[in-house]
Amino acid sequence: MSLKAPKNIILDSTDAALINHLQDGFPLVSRPFCEVANQLGISEKDCIARVNRLRGSGILTRFGPFYDAQAMGGAFCLCAMSVPEERFEEVAEMVNAHLEVAHNYERSHTLNMWFVLATQTVEQIDRVAREIAEETGLEVLLFPKLKEFFIGFKVAA
Amino acid sequence: MSNLDTYDLKLIEATQAGLPIVEKPYEAIASQTGLSEQDVIDRLSRLLKQGIIRKIAAAPNHYALGLCANGMTVWDVDDRFANEKGQLVGALDFVSHCYLRPRALPHWPYNLFAMVHGRSREEVESKRKQISKLLGDACTSDDILYSKRILKKTGLRVSPKGA
Numbered sequence: 001m002s003l004k005a006p007k008n009i010i011l012d013s014t015d016a017a018l019i020n021h022l023q024d025g026f027p028l029v030s031r032p033f034c035e036v037a038n039q040l041g042i043s044e045k046d047c048i049a050r051v052n053r054l055r056g057s058g059i060l061t062r063f064g065p066f067y068d069a070q071a072m073g074g075a076f077c078l079c080a081m082s083v084p085e086e087r088f089e090e091v092a093e094m095v096n097a098h099l100e101v102a103h104n105y106e107r108s109h110t111l112n113m114w115f116v117l118a119t120q121t122v123e124q125i126d127r128v129a130r131e132i133a134e135e136t137g138l139e140v141l142l143f144p145k146l147k148e149f150f151i152g153f154k155v156a157a
Numbered sequence: 158m159s160n161l162d163t164y165d166l167k168l169i170e171a172t173q174a175g176l177p178i179v180e181k182p183y184e185a186i187a188s189q190t191g192l193s194e195q196d197v198i199d200r201l202s203r204l205l206k207q208g209i210i211r212k213i214a215a216a217p218n219h220y221a222l223g224l225c226a227n228g229m230t231v232w233d234v235d236d237r238f239a240n241e242k243g244q245l246v247g248a249l250d251f252v253s254h255c256y257l258r259p260r261a262l263p264h265w266p267y268n269l270f271a272m273v274h275g276r277s278r279e280e281v282e283s284k285r286k287q288i289s290k291l292l293g294d295a296c297t298s299d300d301i302l303y304s305k306r307i308l309k310k311t312g313l314r315v316s317p318k319g320a
Contacts, residue, residue, distance in 0.1 A: 022215035064175035104308035147257040149247025
């Protein structure tokens with residue numbers, strides 16, 4: 001795995017509660033940290049310091065509005081390919097060379113390459129997928145999102 | 158998107174990388190965009206209502222939290238129950254993403270995708286069993302795909318300039 005987990009970061013129960021709380025939403029008021037702090041029983045200053053530390057250490061990868069590219073007129077699509085083992089690196093390079101490929105994972109399956117296309121329009125998704133298929137000579141399967149279910153993910157720390 | 162005005166676009170550009178972690182974050186954004194603090198709050202509220210902002214929140218790094226094992230579980234769920242079951246699976250606290258997607262027959266019979274996180278493969282497998290129980294007879298087959306390697310990862314940045 002090439003993502004590096006920061007070392008020597010110790011989370012206390014307040015940090016864990018804060019991470020879970022902030023995943024559900026952040027208040028749209030003048031002093032939002034004050035509101036969050038009150039709910040967790042800590043001071044506003046402590047709350048800001050903790051969020052800064054969590055963000056700075058990479059425990060939080062994002063903090064702020066999550067824009068929906070689809071709602072803004074953009075498009076996303078999960079795609080998968082079955083790449084022969086001996087061609088894997090070469091094909092990965094060809095796929096990654098497209099700016100529209102936002103991320104790409106090798107996975108343990110016959111369909112062993114999974115990537116996400118992010119483009120301005122739905123038509124561009126089809127175009128880029130076709131280009132990749134032509135360049136590599138391999139079939140590209142498209143798995144557009146039909147529905148997203150509410151996210152209940154919580155940290156147990 | 159046609160109903161976004163210049164100030165919306167400015168606001169999107171100023172906040173898409175994140176909010177400043179200060180006492181009054183919306184005031185800090187206001188001074189960057191030429192809006193008042195109240196304008197920023199009102200516009201963000203509207204964008205949230207319109208669904209252009211999905212949520213204003215924090216996203217944790219699963220690896221940093223010790224959740225080093227993750228598996229993409231995939232399920233062939235009877236279309237009649239897919240919505241109902243998808244909601245149940247999506248609400249589980251160890252599932253970070255849950256989507257309904259089209260099948261790609263004959264290669265791929267699965268329509269429900271749920272990303273499962275755990276501290277070890279064993280933990281991920283036991284959570285997979287919990288999902289299996291939850292789906293019951295509505296699911297005819299399933300699989301799990303572990304990530305072996307990240308080949309590319311770039312931030313998903315929207316570019317409102319052309320919008």
